Amino acid sequence: MTAATTTDVMILGAGAAGMMCAIEAARRGKSVTVIDHARAPGEKIRISGGGRCNFTNIHCTPANFLSSNRHFAISALKSYTQHDFIDRVKARGIAFHEKALGQLFCDGSAREIIAMLTDDMREAGVRLELATEILEVSPRDGGFATRTSAGVFHSASLVVATGGKSIPKMGATGLGYDIARQFGHRITDTRAGLVPFTWASNMHDSWGALSGVSLDVRAACNGASFDEAMLFTHRGLSGPAMLQVSSYWREGDAVATDLAPGIDLAAHLKAERSARPKTSVWTAIADILPKRLAQQFGTEAGSAPSKLADLSNAAIEEIVAGLRDFRIVPGGTEGYRTAEVTLGGVDTARINQKTMESQLVPGLHFIGEVVDVTGHLGGHNFQWAWSSGAAAGRSF
Numbered sequence: 001m002t003a004a005t006t007t008d009v010m011i012l013g014a015g016a017a018g019m020m021c022a023i024e025a026a027r028r029g030k031s032v033t034v035i036d037h038a039r040a041p042g043e044k045i046r047i048s049g050g051g052r053c054n055f056t057n058i059h060c061t062p063a064n065f066l067s068s069n070r071h072f073a074i075s076a077l078k079s080y081t082q083h084d085f086i087d088r089v090k091a092r093g094i095a096f097h098e099k100a101l102g103q104l105f106c107d108g109s110a111r112e113i114i115a116m117l118t119d120d121m122r123e124a125g126v127r128l129e130l131a132t133e134i135l136e137v138s139p140r141d142g143g144f145a146t147r148t149s150a151g152v153f154h155s156a157s158l159v160v161a162t163g164g165k166s167i168p169k170m171g172a173t174g175l176g177y178d179i180a181r182q183f184g185h186r187i188t189d190t191r192a193g194l195v196p197f198t199w200a201s202n203m204h205d206s207w208g209a210l211s212g213v214s215l216d217v218r219a220a221c222n223g224a225s226f227d228e229a230m231l232f233t234h235r236g237l238s239g240p241a242m243l244q245v246s247s248y249w250r251e252g253d254a255v256a257t258d259l260a261p262g263i264d265l266a267a268h269l270k271a272e273r274s275a276r277p278k279t280s281v282w283t284a285i286a287d288i289l290p291k292r293l294a295q296q297f298g299t300e301a302g303s304a305p306s307k308l309a310d311l312s313n314a315a316i317e318e319i320v321a322g323l324r325d326f327r328i329v330p331g332g333t334e335g336y337r338t339a340e341v342t343l344g345g346v347d348t349a350r351i352n353q354k355t356m357e358s359q360l361v362p363g364l365h366f367i368g369e370v371v372d373v374t375g376h377l378g379g380h381n382f383q384w385a386w387s388s389g390a391a392a393g394r395s396f
């Protein structure tokens with residue numbers, strides 16, 4: 001039997017959070033081993049942001065996160081900020097740009113971020129074991145024994161950085177939640193977040209035909225509201241506005257959408273009624289909304305009078321109110337298959353917010369997406385991975 005390898009810090013998962021934690025711990029003189037079953041580290045970084053990685057957001061604050069404890073993320077986000085990560089990217093010479101709403105993307109490729117992290121790990125002396133299965137984790141002499149396909153590792157500290165359940169095809173598993181439960185931690189309800197909606201069966205044929213139509217909207221659900229683009233697809237509704245509200249949506253809830261935010265649609269229709277009285281209201285609406293969408297509303301309205309001249313002010317106001325508060329009850333979401341993140345996770349009530357260490361089992365840490373902290377779309381999820389990874393790594 002081969003002897004066990006001893007390492008100070010064992011990190012499960014070579015994603016964004018695991019790599020950041022490994023670098024910070026190794027720079028503090030700890031021997032660090034990172035295990036991942038994937039063949040390459042940072043696979044989600046590689047595919048993120050359409051291959052350009054939206055690595056952080058200039059405007060990131062704790063208000064950009066969902067969690068059962070909305071105060072939990074404050075400390076880590078404050079001690080390793082978006083500016084700390086931006087400085088690192090600048091020092092490495094990676095060119096980047098702001099796309100919109102403070103979202104920072106690489107000019108070139110997400111692979112540059114991965115290369116920065118893997119080079120930093122190599123320089124700091126981190127041992128990286130890829131294509132390695134994690135078979136069992138158990139407590140041992142006040143520390144941990146991790147049995148893997150590459151042998152057994154004994155460590156004083158164990159960091160769970162195995163991410164969430166989204167995109168199982170890319171290697172996402174529920175291992176982190178199983179380990180948390182094994183050591184007595186509670187897992188809050190997990191569900192797919194930042195995910196497209198699917199049509200309810202009664203909308204599929206008619207509204208699905210609008211596939212490809214996109215427009216700027218204000219979308220709201222359960223108290224959260226986002227001004228971003230919405231995209232009609234064959235399967236349902238997507239685009240940043242819908243992905244954002246999906247994190248607040250529960251089965252059966254309606255999503256309320258203002259299809260012309262900031263535009264005085266009623267004034268436009270009244271002016272058109274004077275200028276082109278014989279025109280259909282839906283044709284006039286097509287000056288503002290995409291034509292196919294306006295036509296769809298016309299079809300839905302059926303035989304109701306549509307000539308502008310026949311519409312009273314009250315009738316115009318009623319039509320506009322319907323477009324300002326267009327309510328859809330989605331049939332569901334596309335689920336973990338396409339979700340960017342997993343909402344919920346390891347309950348923060350038993351995790352130290354400064355060090356990410358378990359309050360139940362000394363030496364055990366949880367970082368990144370496996371924790372019940374989920375960011376809005378726009379670089380916030382990576383910022384949480386960097387901040388929570390740095391918080392744990394710097395605590396060793």
Ligand code: FDA
Nearest residue numbers: 013015016017037048049054162163175368369379381382
């Ligand atoms: P991450 O998932 O990155 O890493 C976990 C690691 O653990 C993986 O390497 C995995 O292989 C490994 N692992 C899991 N189970 C294992 C097991 N049983 N055995 C061994 N290893 C195991 N965010 C953002 O801020 N900006 C963006 O542009 C995007 N874009 C984006 C696009 C797409 C398509 C997705 C799916 C997600 C995003 N995200 C994003 C979200 C972001 O990718 C995510 O929040 C972070 O990668 C989370 O980092 P972690 O390190 O916690 O998990």
